[in-house]
Amino acid sequence: MGSVGAENPSRVIGKQKKLKIWSAACSTGEEPYTLAMILSNLVPLSQIEILATDLDENVLARAKLGMYPERSLNEVPEEIKRKYFEKKADFYRVDEEIKRRVTFKKQNLLADRFEQGFDLIICRNVLIYFTEEAKNLLYEKFSASLRSGGVFFVGSTEQIFTPGKYQFETIDTFFYKKK
Numbered sequence: 001m002g003s004v005g006a007e008n009p010s011r012v013i014g015k016q017k018k019l020k021i022w023s024a025a026c027s028t029g030e031e032p033y034t035l036a037m038i039l040s041n042l043v044p045l046s047q048i049e050i051l052a053t054d055l056d057e058n059v060l061a062r063a064k065l066g067m068y069p070e071r072s073l074n075e076v077p078e079e080i081k082r083k084y085f086e087k088k089a090d091f092y093r094v095d096e097e098i099k100r101r102v103t104f105k106k107q108n109l110l111a112d113r114f115e116q117g118f119d120l121i122i123c124r125n126v127l128i129y130f131t132e133e134a135k136n137l138l139y140e141k142f143s144a145s146l147r148s149g150g151v152f153f154v155g156s157t158e159q160i161f162t163p164g165k166y167q168f169e170t171i172d173t174f175f176y177k178k179k
């Protein structure tokens with residue numbers, strides 16, 4: 001996250017022991033697992049805690065398995081495949097240590113309560129499907145779920161046009177810091 005002007009993860013860790021992250025509408029798990037892989041290069045895995053939620057139980061079941069067909073890893077560098085996956089026939093299985101950092105839960109963004117105190121929330125490619133009214137409410141709830149200084153990361157078509165309304169400060173395109 002250093003490249004987008006947010007706090008260095010190891011500084012965050014120094015203050016509160018663990019990085020608390022939420023991948024909202026995580027679908028089949030690529031997003032939270034990728035996050036754990038990236039962050040494991042910056043902080044010890046034991047200090048990474050990722051909540052991954054989705055409305056759909058079928059995608060969550062697939063996410064928990066952490067098995068991906070070979071073709072879906074076509075663009076993943078060999079080094080990453082070697083480090084974080086185990087090859088099983090035509091599938092790649094996510095390393096157990098990475099899997100242990102991610103907790104999958106069923107959650108409806110439009111109806112269920114949000115946990116609090118996140119350092120980072122990623123919510124990509126779902127808000128576009130919601131009405132302006134729903135988006136407005138969700139931005140307020142995501143903002144309330146972040147700790148002060150925490151970061152909200154949205155999809156590439158989901159720019160927030162009035163970030164100040166939600167106590168967000170733009171730190172880079174699609175990255176917002178909670179004031």
Ligand SMILES: C[S@@+](CC[C@H](N)C(=O)[O-])C[C@H]1O[C@@H](n2cnc3c(N)ncnc32)[C@H](O)[C@@H]1O
Pocket residue numbers: 024025026027028031053054055056059107108109110123124125126
């Ligand atoms: C296009 S996928 C995005 C997946 C992932 N974030 C990404 O960018 O690759 C949208 C996901 O949003 C989930 N979703 C749709 N409505 C939702 C809701 N109300 N609450 C939680 N998840 C929802 C769907 O089940 C689906 O897995």
